[in-house]
Amino acid sequence: MKIGITCYPSLGGSGVVATELGKLLAERGHQVHFITSSMPFRLGSFHPNLYYHEVEVNRYDVFRYPPYDLTLANRMAQVAREEKLDLLHVHYAVPHALCAYLAKQMVGRSLKVMTTLHGTDITVLGYDSGLSEMIRFGIEQSDMVTAVSNDLIRQTKELLGVDKPIELVYNFVDKRRYYPRKVDEIKRHFTPNGEKLLMHISNFRPVKRVQDVVAVFAGVRERIPAKLLLIGEGPELTNIRRIVHERGLQADVIFLGKQEDVAEMISLADVMLLPSEKESFGLVALEAMACGVPVIATRIGGLPEVVSDQECGYLAEVGDVPEMIRRTLELLLDPELYQRFSQAAIARSRNTFCHETITSQYERLYRRMLDRTACDREPCLPTRV
Incomplete structure (x- = not known):
């Protein structure tokens, strides 16, 4: 699969998990493209299946603040077209799910979007009446949504009234890096x-x-x-x-x-x-x-x-x-x-919370999402028994 990943590239749990997931997917032979404002700090050494696409925000006098969201959406669409991405996997509902939705509208319905909720996008921003409608829209317009705990799923549904199914996918640790060491x-x-x-x-x-x-x-x-x-x-x-x-x-x-x-x-x-x-x-x-x-x-x-x-x-x-x-x-x-x-x-x-188990879970969800894409393009006939 050709997968685009967008996350906050600085220190923080969501960025760490997104980056480590991308590296694990690359190890399994998938082509992974990070589309972020700067190099994710955990990206590490070169891997032939890992690519980085910087989101450069230009400053214009007409804008009081640099238009990061629009620039990110445009960059997502560019990379999706040029690299023929199968899907965008974005971490955090705002602004990333909304940007991915715009990118999908520019590229076409064949591009699928998975949004992973990590917490602050719901537990803090979800209480802001000026943002809650946008967060709900970003979630409901995603082709698939995951969250990192059952408690976060509960909060999302209760706070935002989201009807869309949300898959539980826990965060993980790579046991090859996190183990008791002689120190x-x-x-x-x-x-x-x-x-x-x-x-x-x-x-x-x-x-x-x-x-x-x-x-x-x-x-x-x-x-x-x-x-x-x-x-x-x-x-x-x-x-x-x-x-x-x-x-x-x-x-x-x-x-x-x-x-x-x-x-x-x-x-x-x-x-x-x-x-x-x-x-x-x-x-x-x-x-x-x-x-x-x-x-x-x-x-x-x-x-x-x-x-x-x-x-x-x-x-x-x-x-x-x-x-x-x-x-x-x-x-x-x-x-x-x-x-x-x-x-x-x-x-x-x-x-x-093994990295191998969680990576496999994401792969299965990606394939399920892409199978829906195939059904969108042509009628899916019932399987004969």
């Missing part, structure tokens, strides 16, 4: 006296509740020697630095900023903290589990579908810092319990 030497750099290492990775938006991460760490540190490793950047970073200093934790909190490849770094952690108030899936939790790191997370959104409570991590209510402290200490102070959780986390990541 003792690197870990000694951060924990020279054998302290336990807690970790948090995010884009430091308010919904990630990084202040709860610091509070949990402070509670754990009162009982046992510990360090906290914070990875990522975002609007809350300055505030978090201030909180760390106010609580006198600066000697034990390490800010590493943005890191493009966290597969090796996650293995440094003893526990991953994810106390978000919104999380449609929780890719960081899955990446941690694949590396054998138990997760302390909140019981919201898609996280309960990822983290099996009391098996490979613990779930708490949003803002329940004392419970998160208690559960973290429970793991760190009981080596036998910790090892059981660690092994269960690895097994769950490989059985339920």
Whole structure:
């Protein structure tokens, strides 16, 4: 198949999943064309089946803001025509599903569009009355729609009143890259006296509740020697630095900023903290589990579908810092319990969220969508029994 993929190319779960999916499809012999505003940061080294088409936004005095959406739609149509694409797979309903719809109108009905919903396009933008109608239109005009959790499917239908079937396709991890690694030497750099290492990775938006991460760490540190490793950047970073200093934790909190490849770094952690108030899936939790790191997370959104409570991590209510402290200490102070959780986390990541299984699921959905295309072009006769 010839597949066009559009996603946000910067750091973020949707961009990571879209890029990794494209690479896996290319490995299976499909021709994959990324149509994005910049090179996806996880695209990596050359592969003969991978292509990148930049969306260059020109500035015109007549427009107050550069017309990215129209430029993207036009570029999608150009690539679809020139490369004879079978389908466009777009990640996020706005603006990508709408742009793909415009591209399809320019190219013709033979081009099919799959839209994958990742969360923010529904859980945040869906509440904006100025956008909700467009989001609903983009979803309903797509030939097929997928979402990364059952909870996100539920929210989409309840919030937008969407009748269109939505297929569940979980996010995934490539077990060839995410696995427990021998990182003792690197870990000694951060924990020279054998302290336990807690970790948090995010884009430091308010919904990630990084202040709860610091509070949990402070509670754990009162009982046992510990360090906290914070990875990522975002609007809350300055505030978090201030909180760390106010609580006198600066000697034990390490800010590493943005890191493009966290597969090796996650293995440094003893526990991953994810106390978000919104999380449609929780890719960081899955990446941690694949590396054998138990997760302390909140019981919201898609996280309960990822983290099996009391098996490979613990779930708490949003803002329940004392419970998160208690559960973290429970793991760190009981080596036998910790090892059981660690092994269960690895097994769950490989059985339920394996990259091979999810890639095959997308392939089956692509073929089903394209089979409908064949029926559109000519009458589909019933199969004889």
